[in-house]
Amino acid sequence: MGIARLADVIKEEAAEAVSSFPLRQYRDRVIALDASIAIYQFRTATPKLFNRNGENISHLQGLFYRTLHLLENGIKPVFVFDGQPPDLKQPLLARRAEAAGARRDAAESRRAENLPRPLKQDCETLLSYLGVPYVQAPAEAEATCAALVKSGKVWCTATEDMDALPFGSLRLIRHLNSKNNCEVEEFSLPDILQKLGMTQEQFVDLCILLGCDYCGKIWQLGPKKALKLLQQHGTIEQVLQNIDPQKHPLPANWDLEGARRLFLQPEVADPGRITLEWRDPDPEGLVRFLAHEKHMNEARVCRRLQRWQEAQPKPEEAQPKHQAPREGRKQRKLGEFFPASKHARPPEVRGVRARPPGTRGARGMAQGIILC
């Protein structure tokens, strides 16, 4: 859900903190994405994409296309998976579950916080074959994204909801997945704080008043009033002393301190222990996994990979610092690998399941440090 109306408040009250750039502006930038939200979007946007085994593979198709799109534009994505949702979020999740009711299939209805394990493993496998790193967050993905930005390992967080700002992400971009002709919208946290005349702590208070996932909001206190009162009085405690409690009753079980703590001292993966590396996608592995194992249309997979390779800069135009070949790794040309005809038989799949190249087993994942 994010922070209700926060984008509107910022655009109205701190318009200078919002810029628009074409996607190419982010070439060579490292961008953290909330994997769970992306996957959830793919599942809801294409809910009826089943393979011949009856498995829903919309998340794989979506992740495959979107990641290649980012790579083609020179962006270095890092996907961050949600961990355990904080206790304060439980009431919200319970309400969602109740609203969903019994009629929905549990596996389908689960929102991003609780991605079923096989679904998540599929995505990790796909990302490994795409040569894209991913990180397991201990709690909220957006909090770990923000920590990565603060550490300097990542340039910005790409997300459609605004949680990353109160978590301290210095930059947040939206509409990254839009078509090429659309511009990416960038929010600068330092500029927002400066224009609003607030500290990060006060900004967190503002987000809590606007309505966040961790506690209810105060009756009859909308964005305009909340901003004005906070700018006037500095903290929520002071605001409460200056409004009529009869007209603005507090919600039940309102844990202000808990919500503040979650934003200001969230549980995050330690950026110092995370090494991010990108490799070229592995076409052979991708065809084996997507087409042979997951039964995605092979011609589509190959066509898309072919397009990706055609978009790659020629060796002489390539920038050596980003294209340093890894030792002992030789990429086959697509022409050597892809069948000449659409109808040609794919190479035989051997064994149960190929281990994605470069993954280091479950131990690293459990620690939230995934090296690709």
Place this chain on the structure above:
DNA sequence: ACTCTGACTCAAGACGCA
């Protein structure tokens, strides 16, 4: 006039052919 709430509607991802 301004602000807030609640009810309502609608699109949601990416490709490729026409």
Place this chain on the structure above:
DNA sequence: TTGAGTCAGAGT
């Protein structure tokens, strides 16, 4: 199903 956008109606 969810969230964003829009609108009408009510409160200040």
Place this chain on the structure above:
DNA sequence: TGCGTCC
């Protein structure tokens, strides 16, 4: 560009 299809 719009719309049907992806499996």
